[in-house]
Every structure is written in C-alpha cells, then in structure tokens.
Amino acid sequence: MARAHSVAPADRFPVSARKSAFPYLLTGALLIAFVGSLHVAQADPRRFLEGDALGNVLRFLRGSVPPQVSPQFLGLMLRPVLETVQISVMGMVIAVLTGLPLGLLATSSLTWSGVLHERRSRFGRWLGGFVPYAAARGLLSIFRAIPEYVWALVFVRAVGLGPFPGVLAIGVAYGGMLGKVYSEILEGANPRPLEALHAGGASRPGIVLYGLVPQALPAFVSYTLYRWECAIRASAILGFVGAGGLGQQIDLSMRMFQFDEVATLLGILFVVVGCVDFVSGRLRARIIR
Amino acid sequence: MIPAPPRGQIRTAWLTLAGFTILIAWSYRGTGVDLGSLLGGEALRQMAAYVVRLFPPDLSPATLREAAVGAVETFAISFLGSLLAICLALPLSLLTTRTLLYQGILYEGHTLSRASLMFRVGVCVAGKALLRVLRTIPELLWAVIFVFMVGLGPFPGALALGFHTAGVLGKLFGEVLEDVDPRPLEALQSTGASRLRILLYGMLPQAAPQLVSYALYRWEVNIRAAAILGLVGAGGLGQRIHVAISLFLERELLTLILAVYAMVTLVDALSAYLRRRVI
Numbered sequence: 001m002a003r004a005h006s007v008a009p010a011d012r013f014p015v016s017a018r019k020s021a022f023p024y025l026l027t028g029a030l031l032i033a034f035v036g037s038l039h040v041a042q043a044d045p046r047r048f049l050e051g052d053a054l055g056n057v058l059r060f061l062r063g064s065v066p067p068q069v070s071p072q073f074l075g076l077m078l079r080p081v082l083e084t085v086q087i088s089v090m091g092m093v094i095a096v097l098t099g100l101p102l103g104l105l106a107t108s109s110l111t112w113s114g115v116l117h118e119r120r121s122r123f124g125r126w127l128g129g130f131v132p133y134a135a136a137r138g139l140l141s142i143f144r145a146i147p148e149y150v151w152a153l154v155f156v157r158a159v160g161l162g163p164f165p166g167v168l169a170i171g172v173a174y175g176g177m178l179g180k181v182y183s184e185i186l187e188g189a190n191p192r193p194l195e196a197l198h199a200g201g202a203s204r205p206g207i208v209l210y211g212l213v214p215q216a217l218p219a220f221v222s223y224t225l226y227r228w229e230c231a232i233r234a235s236a237i238l239g240f241v242g243a244g245g246l247g248q249q250i251d252l253s254m255r256m257f258q259f260d261e262v263a264t265l266l267g268i269l270f271v272v273v274g275c276v277d278f279v280s281g282r283l284r285a286r287i288i289r
Numbered sequence: 290m291i292p293a294p295p296r297g298q299i300r301t302a303w304l305t306l307a308g309f310t311i312l313i314a315w316s317y318r319g320t321g322v323d324l325g326s327l328l329g330g331e332a333l334r335q336m337a338a339y340v341v342r343l344f345p346p347d348l349s350p351a352t353l354r355e356a357a358v359g360a361v362e363t364f365a366i367s368f369l370g371s372l373l374a375i376c377l378a379l380p381l382s383l384l385t386t387r388t389l390l391y392q393g394i395l396y397e398g399h400t401l402s403r404a405s406l407m408f409r410v411g412v413c414v415a416g417k418a419l420l421r422v423l424r425t426i427p428e429l430l431w432a433v434i435f436v437f438m439v440g441l442g443p444f445p446g447a448l449a450l451g452f453h454t455a456g457v458l459g460k461l462f463g464e465v466l467e468d469v470d471p472r473p474l475e476a477l478q479s480t481g482a483s484r485l486r487i488l489l490y491g492m493l494p495q496a497a498p499q500l501v502s503y504a505l506y507r508w509e510v511n512i513r514a515a516a517i518l519g520l521v522g523a524g525g526l527g528q529r530i531h532v533a534i535s536l537f538l539e540r541e542l543l544t545l546i547l548a549v550y551a552m553v554t555l556v557d558a559l560s561a562y563l564r565r566r567v568i
Contacts, residue, residue: 022566034369040364040365041362041447083320086315086316086319089312089313089315090316093316141554142550145549145553153520153530153531154546158336158340162321163321164320237427240521247429250430262430266426269425283305
C-alpha cells in the first residue's frame with residue numbers, strides 16, 4: 001500500500017514526465033538526420049565555386065534576357081499552353097471519377113459503422129462493409145503515395161507519348177488525394193441530421209442524399225477546385241517526362257540552351273497558373289460564403 | 290423553412306456550371322482521351338500488358354541495395370531541401386509581413402515619413418515578387434539549373450527543393466504572421482517593448498504551431514518531389530527509376546516504385562507523428 005502511494009504522483013503526471021525528454025530526443029534526431037543527410041547528399045557549398053558554376057548561371061541569366069517574344073514563337077506555343085490547361089481539366093475529371101466512388105467506399109460511416117448500419121448483422125457489416133472499405137483505403141493510399149511524375153513515366157511507357165498519359169497520371173495521383181479528402185469530409189459531417197432522417201424512416205440512399213450530400217458538397221467542390229490549381233502546375237511539368245503540354249517545350253528549349261525561350265515559357269506558365277488560381281479562388285470564396 | 294436563394298445567385302451557379310461543362314468538353318476533345326477505350330479497349334489492354342511485365346518485382350540483393358541507397362538519398366534530399374526552405378523562407382516572410390513593416394497595431398499612433406513608408410512598401414512588394422518567382426519556377430526546373438551549376442548528384446536536388454519550397458513557405462509564413470491575434474502585440478507594445486521583442490514574444494509564439502505544421506506539410510510534398518528530381522540528374526530514387534525505365538528493366542522499376550511508396554508512407558507517418566507531438 002505504502003509502495004503504491006509512493007508511485008502514485010509519478011503516475012498522475014505521465015504526460016509531463018514524457019514531454020520533458022521529448023524536445024531533447026527530437027533535437028538529437030533532427031541533428032543526426034541533418035548531419036547524415038549532408039553526408040548522403042554530398043552537400044558542399046564549395047561546389048558553387050568549382051568549375052564554371054557562376055559562369056553557367058550568368059550565361060543562363062544573360063541568355064534569358066530579353067525573353068523570346070516573336071509572334072511566330074508565341075503562335076507556336078499557343079497549342080502547348082492550351083494543352084496544359086486541357087490536361088489539367090481532363091485529369092481532374094478522371095480524378096473525380098476515381099476519387100468519388102473510392103472515397104465513398106473509404107468512408108466508415110457509409111460502409112460499416114454508425115447510424116446507417118445499425119440494423120445490419122455483424123457478418124454483413126464485415127463482408128459487405130469493412131472489406132470494401134479497407135480495399136478502397138489501400139488503393140487510395142497507393143494512388144496518392146506514388147508521385148504523379150512516376151505515374152506519368154509509367155503511363156508514357158504503357159500508352160505512348162502525348163497528353164493522354166499526362167491526363168491519366170493526374171487522374172490517378174489526384175484521384176487518390178481527392179478520395180482521401182472526400183472520405184475525411186464525409187466522416188466529419190454532423191451525424192445528427194442523419195439520425196433525424198433515420199428516425200423519420202428514410203431509406204439509406206435517402207439519408208445519404210438528403211443528410212450527407214448537402215453537408216459535404218461545398219467542401220467537396222472547394223477542395224476539388226484547390227486541387228485543380230495544383231493540377232495545372234503538375235500538368236505544366238509532366239511534359240518533362242514526355243506527357244505533352246508546356247513542360248515538354250521547356251525541356252526542349254532547355255536542352256537546346258535557348259534560355260530566352262525558357263524565360264518566355266516560364267512567363268506564360270506564370271500567367272496561366274495565375275489565371276487558374278484567380279478563377280478557382282473566386283469560386284471558392286463564393287462557395288465557402 | 291430555408292429561404293430560396295436570390296435569382297441572381299441561381300443564374301450565376303448555372304452559368305458557372307455551363308462554363309465548366311464547356312471547359313471539360315473542350316479538354317476532352319483536345320487531349321484525345323477516349324474514355325470508352327480506357328474502360329475496355331486498346332488502352333486498357335496496353336496497360337494491362339505493361340503491368341504484367343512489371344511483376345514480380347526484382348528482389349535480388351543488388352537491386353535491393355540500389356533501392357535502399359536511392360531511398361536514403363531521396364530522404365536526405367527532401368530533408369535538406371525542406372530545412373533550406375525554412376531557413377530561406379523565415380527571413381523572407383518577415384520582409385513580406387505588412388503588419389511588421391508599416392501597417393496595423395504596431396504603427397498606430399506613429400506616422401511614418403513619406404520616404405520611409407515608400408521604402409517599406411517597396412521592400413514588401415519586392416519580397417513578395419521574389420517569393421513568387423521562387424515558387425513559380427517548378428522544382429524540376431530549379432533542379433536543371435542547379436545541375437548546371439554544381440554538377441550531378443543529390444546536392445542540386447536538395448537545393449532545387451529548397452528554393453522552390455522557400456517560395457511556397459515564405460508566402461504561407463507571411464500570411465500566418467499577418468493573421469496572428471493583435472491583442473498580445475498591443476499588450477507588449479503598451480509595456481514599451483521594441484518591435485523585435487514584439488516579433489519574438491508576441492508574433493512568433495502565436496504563429497509557431499502553424500509554421501511547424503506548414504513546414505511538415507511541405508516536407509510531405511518534398512519527399513514526393515525528391516523521388517522524381519533524379520529524372521534530370523539530381524540523385525535519389527528518380528535517377529534509378531529513369532535508368533530502369535530507359536533500359537526496359539520493368540521488374541527493377543517496380544522494386545524502385547515500391548521503395549518510393551515506402552519512403553513516402555514513412556515520411557507521412559513521421560510528419561503526422563511530429564505534428565501530433567509538437568502541436
């Protein structure tokens with residue numbers, strides 16, 4: 001008994017006791033990671049002074065001024081620019097088509113737990129609910145953990161060069177992200193309207209349609225628009241791996257040391273991304289309000 | 290009863306919807322995507338044939354060693370890149386925090402001279418422009434530039450991530466610093482604290498959890514980016530993926546992709562853990 005008493009104070013504040021060691025452990029781990037990374041990455045600022053590093057930069061900068069703005073070049077670039085926008089839009093369409101069904105399956109309140117499933121047998125919940133739920137989550141995690149460029153590389157090999165692999169790459173990688181976020185939005189929805197509908201005798205699709213969808217829709221649309229902003233940036237560089245659009249042109253100009261063209265293309269990218277950000281930002285502000 | 294939205298709003302909603310429908314139709318034609326063939330035609334067959342060639346992953350010791358070295362390099366690139374980005378973004382974000390330079394509670398009561406105000410606004414605008422340039426240039430292009438400068442390897446990759454991410458983080462940090470609760474700043478100011486003190490004891494402690502959270506989020510983005518910078522010669526798994534793909538070593542490619550998956554999952558978990566512990 002006496003022993004138990006002497007232990008009690010330490011037991012009562014386990015959190016603060018652990019917290020005191022955590023900052024030191026964290027600092028130590030960060031330091032080790034830092035030194036190790038410096039070593040692995042062969043980081044050495046002196047490499048800036050070796051060879052012709054600064055000369056190369058100067059050549060790059062001097063080459064990029066003035067930017068190439070001849071009407072002929074700009075006319076040639078119109079197609080890749082439009083293609084970049086098209087890839088991002090089509091990629092988002094595929095991403096929604098992939099992400100929405102998988103996201104719905106990956107929502108526990110829709111598939112196996114909570115008010116919608118009170119009357120199902122345990123086995124029915126497990127087989128008809130939990131198994132597809134886990135499968136959808138796994139699939140989504142694979143889709144989004146592999147970067148879109150790697151997807152693009154694989155798709156270029158699988159279906160050939162051009163905008164199509166770019167669309168697929170954005171569709172799959174962003175589908176994974178959308179699906180995860182959609183399911184999080186749905187899980188976070190207020191359950192009380194659902195319970196009210198349930199108590200009123202509404203069918204399951206009815207509960208989803210009238211209870212969940214109105215709650216989740218603004219957040220869905222807003223997040224999808226935000227991802228579109230990211231998709232346009234992604235589609236602009238997917239061309240580096242042969243998936244069409246602006247990136248391919250930037251890569252070509254870079255390889256031919258036409259830095260004035262690179263400067264122009266970057267300017268165009270800047271404007272296109274700015275436009276999409278503006279449109280999407282305006283729409284999102286309206287939806288949130 | 291829910292009041293019906295005004296007529297104008299409904300019309301805008303329809304117009305927006307119509308706009309997006311047209312945009313999608315135009316993109317559908319332009320990209321030559323054939324959804325029909327995707328769901329059961331030539332494209333699907335091609336992809337299936339390719340996927341079959343990826344299996345089983347090559348698990349020979351040599352490939353595994355290669356994948357492990359690549360994974361460690363990728364981690365190092367993302368880690369150093371994110372650290373560099375934080376080091377660059379913090380000072381730059383201070384330059385773009387209007388509440389620190391010329392606006393808001395710290396300047397109530399003083400009138401800055403016209404020249405000083407112009408200078409401060411100029412600094413802010415220049416800082417914002419610099420951040421915008423940093424983040425508009427994609428990581429891959431920064432990597433190309435740094436490969437030019439310091440040669441091949443993971444080092445230019447880390448630099449590239451650092452510069453691009455600095456642009457993103459600088460903007461986010463600046464927004465966080467501008468959005469802090471002004472009342473503690475006012476309290477500090479009323480005790481006669483200098484502006485540096487107000488920044489250190491009023492702004493940064495309020496902003497710190499958000500800053501850490503954004504930095505961790507960008508680290509998650511950067512591990513994905515680090516996995517592909519190798520395509521332009523900046524080390525890591527990307528370089529090995531590029532080689533495997535060019536040499537048609539499909540089974541090795543799958544091993545490397547699995548390594549990417551493992552690294553990304555690891556960093557996501559680490560970041561989630563740190564976020565929980567630190568914030």
